[in-house]
Structure formats: C-alpha cells, structure tokens
Amino acid sequence: ISEVILSGGDPLMLSDETLAELVSGIEKISHVRRIRIHSRLPVVIPQRLTQKLQDILSQSNCQTSLVLHTNHGNELTPEHKERLLNLRNSGVTLLNQSVLLKGVNDDLSILTELSEKLFTMGVLPYYLHLADKVIGAHHFMVSDTEAAALYLQVRERLPGYLVPQLVREIPGEPYKQPYPVMA
Ligand SMILES: *Cc1c(COP(=O)(O)O)cnc(C)c1O
Numbered sequence: 001i002s003e004v005i006l007s008g009g010d011p012l013m014l015s016d017e018t019l020a021e022l023v024s025g026i027e028k029i030s031h032v033r034r035i036r037i038h039s040r041l042p043v044v045i046p047q048r049l050t051q052k053l054q055d056i057l058s059q060s061n062c063q064t065s066l067v068l069h070t071n072h073g074n075e076l077t078p079e080h081k082e083r084l085l086n087l088r089n090s091g092v093t094l095l096n097q098s099v100l101l102k103g104v105n106d107d108l109s110i111l112t113e114l115s116e117k118l119f120t121m122g123v124l125p126y127y128l129h130l131a132d133k134v135i136g137a138h139h140f141m142v143s144d145t146e147a148a149a150l151y152l153q154v155r156e157r158l159p160g161y162l163v164p165q166l167v168r169e170i171p172g173e174p175y176k177q178p179y180p181v182m183a
Contacts, residue, residue: 002031004029008039012053016050034063036066036067039069042068043076046080067095067096068094070096070123071099072114073110073114084121088122094122096118096124096126099140108157111128112157112162116158124162125163128151129167130147130179151181
C-alpha cells in the first residue's frame with residue numbers, strides 16, 4: 001500500500017485538528033508515500049480550505065492531493081480561485097471529478113467551460129463519471145450513447161490534458177471502468 005485515500009462520507013467534515021492527527025498517523029507508515037483527500041465540501045464552502053489545512057497538506061512528508069467534486073463551472077467563484085491557487089502553489093496536487101448529470105452538465109460548452117475554469121484555478125480534470133443507477137436519480141441519467149457522443153465532442157474541443165476520463169463504477173469491480181468511446 002503506497003497511497004491512502006480519505007474519502008466519502010466527506011473527510012473535510014472532520015476538524016483540521018483531527019485531520020492533522022490522521023495525517024501524522026498515516027505518515028508514520030513507512031511504505032505509504034501518498035495521501036489523497038476526496039471531498040465536495042470545498043465546492044460548497046470554499047472557506048473550508050483553511051490555512052491550517054493547507055499547512056497540514058503542504059508540510060506532509062508524503063505527496064498530497066485533493067480531489068474536488070465539481071459538476072458545473074458556476075459552482076466555482078473567485079473565492080475558490082484564490083484558495084485553490086494558494087493550495088496548488090504550496091505543492092498540493094489538485095484534481096476534479098464530476099458526474100455527468102442530465103439537465104445539469106450534459107452539454108458541450110458546460111463541460112468545456114468547467115475544464116477550462118478548473119485549470120485557471122490550478123485544478124486538472126480527472127474523472128467524468130457516468131451516474132450510478134440508484135433509486136431516485138433516474139431523472140439525472142444520461143444514456144450511454146448520448147454520453148459517448150458528447151465525450152467525443154469534448155475530446156475534439158479541448159487539449160488532452162483538460163479531458164477527464166469517462167468512467168463508471170460497476171458493483172464488485174475493484175476500480176472504475178473506463179467507458180470505451182472509439183474514434
Ligand atoms: C474513484 C474514487 C476513489 C478512488 O480513486 P482512483 O483514483 O480511481 O483510485 C476514491 N474516492 C472516491 C469518492 C471515488 O469516487
């Protein structure tokens with residue numbers, strides 16, 4: 001095990017003090033070289049990106065990264081930009097994952113603007129998820145064929161490093177499955 005991920009629920013619901021204890025405990029494990037946090041909290045409360053959190057992550061003797069869960073560029077404000085760029089400049093790798101949601105971001109300009117806006121804030125797009133088939137979310141589902149067609153257009157429009165990987169979770173599989181889009 002070379003990487004430890006603090007993931008959902010939402011690890012940034014913890015206080016910075018508790019996170020500092022967790023991180024320093026993890027750092028003591030000699031074979032762990034990377035610590036990653038997955039969180040949506042900074043998207044809805046940019047003030048959660050505190051100076052203390054920045055210090056914990058940037059001063060760690062592990063490589064640290066933060067994966068945000070942003071679905072639309074309108075979620076990102078000047079407050080995000082300032083705090084994210086500080087975090088990035090302190091040496092923390094910033095990535096983003098989104099879920100493809102019907103009526104929210106299943107649109108070429110919305111997806112390209114999201115990637116471009118993230119990059120102005122020091123964040124690289126990582127994953128674009130096909131939604132899980134869960135009860136109550138049917139109205140957000142984008143069909144596989146629609147998703148594939150949209151993704152092809154995104155690839156045509158953006159440089160490769162701003163194109164997130166299109167993936168889906170298959171229950172029981174150990175990692176996210178790339179959704180094959182040819183051409
Ligand atoms: C996918 C995912 C992970 C694991 O990320 P990988 O980069 O695929 O190893 C951890 N937490 C959450 C919430 C995820 O969606």
